[in-house]
Amino acid sequence: MSVTKLEPDAQGHFGPYGGRYVPETLMAPLEDVERAWRQSREDPSFQAELRDLLENFAGRPTALYEAKRLTKALGGARIFLKREDLLHTGAHKINNCLGQVLLAQRMGKRRIIAETGAGQHGVATATVCALFGMECVVYMGEEDMARQRLNVFRMRLLGARVVGVGYGSKTLKDAISEAMRDWVTNIATTHYLLGSALGAHPYPVMVRDFHRCIGEEARAQMLERIGRLPDTVFACVGGGSNAIGAFHAFIPDAQVELVGIEAGGRGIRPGEHAARFQGGAPGVLQGARSYLLQDGDGQVLLTHSVSAGLDYAMVGPEHAWLHDQGRASYAYCEDGAALRAALQLCRTEGIIPALESSHGLAEAIRRAPGEPGKVFLVNLSGRGDKDIDIYRAHFPELDGAARSATEGGAA
Amino acid sequence: MSRIGELFARKRAEKKPVLIGYVTAGDPSPERMPSLIAALERGGVDLIELGVPFSDPVADGPVIMKASERARAAGMTLARVLELARAVRAKSEIPLLLFSYMNPLIRYGFDQLAGEAKAAGIDGCLMTDLSVEEAAEFVAPLRAAGLDTVFLAAPTSPPERLRKVADHSSGFVYLVSRTGVTGEQARLSASVGPLVEALRERTALPLAVGFGISTPEQARETARLADGVVVGSAFVRIVEAQGAGPGLEPALEAFARALKTGMEG
Known part of the structure; x- marks a missing residue:
């Protein structure tokens, strides 16, 4: 090969x-x-x-954190988080x-x-x-x-x-x-x-080169922490900067699986998602040629995702290349699964993730129970402070008048 | 020689400049386009640029951007632009230049497009977002079908790029008068003269200047320097104002005539 x-x-x-x-x-x-x-x-x-x-300004290197309570709750693969969410300004x-x-x-x-x-x-x-x-x-x-x-x-x-x-x-x-x-x-x-x-x-x-430090640090940290590389690296893909930054150092490690997660939105129907590898075709938009969500006349389709950072019709060209070569694979995660993953991370690890990052996390959560003995690395590209209004809208039971009832139920 | 080449040769012999008119195909409606183009021709437009509407026109200012949205809403597609060309060609020998962003053409397929465009009476193609570096695979089928390929030269293009632009062009070279998007402006950019001179040193192809030319005075000034003058947003603004009303064709014809008279005066 x-x-x-x-x-x-x-x-x-x-x-x-x-x-x-x-x-x-x-x-x-x-x-x-x-x-x-x-x-x-x-x-x-x-x-x-x-x-x-x-x-000294941004806060590199970022921590590699083993999410032990999340791992235990899922009962399968060991999950590590690369904490880009801890950087100054809140994301990679x-x-x-x-x-x-x-x-x-x-x-x-x-x-x-x-x-x-x-x-x-x-x-x-x-x-x-x-x-x-x-x-x-x-x-x-x-x-x-x-x-x-x-x-x-x-x-x-x-x-x-x-x-x-x-x-x-x-x-x-x-x-x-x-x-x-x-x-x-x-x-x-x-x-x-x-x-x-x-x-x-x-x-x-x-x-990519300005972000490759993400994967370089994570690779060295994994080796130092557990003496081996992860089996799978997960990262969300909008344009794809955090993912390519996380993947790059691992590309020569053929045994490491690389998984990008696109926004499945409300489902894979035209205009309802932003998963370019689900029905997109090579095209040209805004300077580059890559997979593009478009109609039969070559007009760019509207997209939807609960997360604004993944809501884009074209994927970065290096991802298209990794996809075609089979070096990385691309899954998608719908709005609801991303929201549930975010809530689960909040409750098990005390970390409020960005909605974008929650897409990558959701795929790791989905796969972990079936893959005991494996080591997963999830790039937690950003923190969720910016998404608080969206979380409030989607978890109304935690907000306002309904709150005391929920707390009562949980006690 | 192509229809475009013949036009410039004839006008050069007559010592007259070529008036090029841009319209967004499908605005105000696909059905109205043949009579709209006939009106431009009656008014003195020598060559029509048929803009293919696109969802993401990064090189265009608000006037053409909105025209593109109207045309798409009216159901215009690349296939219908070819139908339109056939309809125009059935009644007129006016040269037609397809003016498009890359993605609709890639989606259609360049091999298929080249043959069908030629058969429909299209004479050439200008692709706004195609750099000469990426051009080879797309230019080859167009040229093989006998279509001209027109490339843009910009005030920011260094000398070695101007040579590449000229090498990839046939029919004429389209000079962008200023940095920026399409749209009218109050005064003609000072960068036009030097850009024309720099290209004259590198090519014998005719030169047309566009972007921001919207009055007979600006057209006259530009015609003193170049072989052709492109007017786009000013025509499109008339379409925007008149819509599908009965005043559309008379207004376009009158404005074209004013430009032509200004240029030749």
Whole structure:
């Protein structure tokens, strides 16, 4: 069996996926970003500054935590959690933001734009812009603004301008389109701080590299803790940045199974989910070629997920490549299972997870009872503070007037 | 020579600029398009860009973005754009350039599209989000079917990219007048002149300039520099204002005539 290729070709292709599908006006800026990024990889002062920020500002390395009570409750595989939720700003997103803001600084850009779905990337971007004194504009779908109000306020508190996008699905996809329109108009002054392993080259590979520390740390921590690698690594996949960060170090370990979990939403029917490997087909959207949820005329389908961060019609191109080669497999988890997994983690481990991360967790919970003796690693990519309003809506028995009855029943 | 090549050659011999009009196919409705295009032709438009509506038009400003939404709501599809081309071609020799984002074309299949587009009377293709680096596999079937491929040159394109853009283009090269999305603007960008000069040094192909040209004065100014002038959002705005009302064709024809008169004046 051939070894899975770890790097894209010079044009950013992972097999037939990735590449650069953008209007000509954006080609030169993309080449500029690529040049700066390649230089930064060879630049010890850049690497030292990034490492210092990751350790002392963001809080790396993050803990590897064995979820013993959850494991016991499920009675099967041993479950370990990579605690990206403990990072500053509450999710893995800060890794990439710190890397890209340093690049922007070296490119002489003073204005940062970003898109955000759940708001975690927006908050992380607003945070690094505050840290470096840069102007920050975040595009966010109006539907996402409504369901992630806390993060909208956090961004504003940090000095960012949040611009609502009120057309299309009013979610992440439309926020990315609007950020691309801003970038093409303001290229001279502006860096587009794209938040997932998506878009035109070099973003997918660059964003992955800023997150590969997740898997590298986890791999070393597993070896140190139990003297072996996990059997399976689970991570949720929206664009796929936390998953590719968690997977990357394990790709050469052929015995380690890699499982990405997409959003099954309300079920696998057109417009009701965001599971690109369930009925998606290769296509081109927002700069890259990859699996895309689309209709027979090549129009991009609307998507749904209870978690804004997974609610996107295309998967990152490296995931498409890992999928086609069989190196990673992709499952999906519906809204209800993700909500139940979140509640179970709250009650067994005292950890409130993000809804996105709960999708990956749910698949581990589903499989654990049938796989005793196995070791599972779940990338807990973010914490659930931002999702409190959604949890409240879905667990009304814990809220308001009904609460005392539940407490009475549980006592 | 292709219909597009012949048009530019004829106009060059006459020492007159080419007026190119963009419309989003299916706006205000698929049925109305043939008469809308006939009106543009009567007004003096020499070449029609037929925009294929797409759900995620990242290179377009609000005017064309909304037109794309209207066209999709009216039921426009790529297959119906080809039907439209057949209907236009039955009555007119005006060159037709398919103007599209990549995904609808990929979904349709380039091999099938190339043959069917040619048979329908389409003369060429411009793919907004296709970089020259990704172009080879898509350009080959189009050229094999006898279609022109038009690529964009931008003010941000360094010299070596301009050469690649010209090498991949046939019929003409489309110069983007400024950084930004499609849409009208008050003044013509200062980057047009230098971009035209830089391309003239690298290609003998005709050059057309678009993005932001919306008045007869801007058209005249642009025509002094380039072989062709593209007007898009200004036409689409008329469609937006008139809708399916009886004033649509007269308004488009009158505006096209004003542009043409301005350009040739």
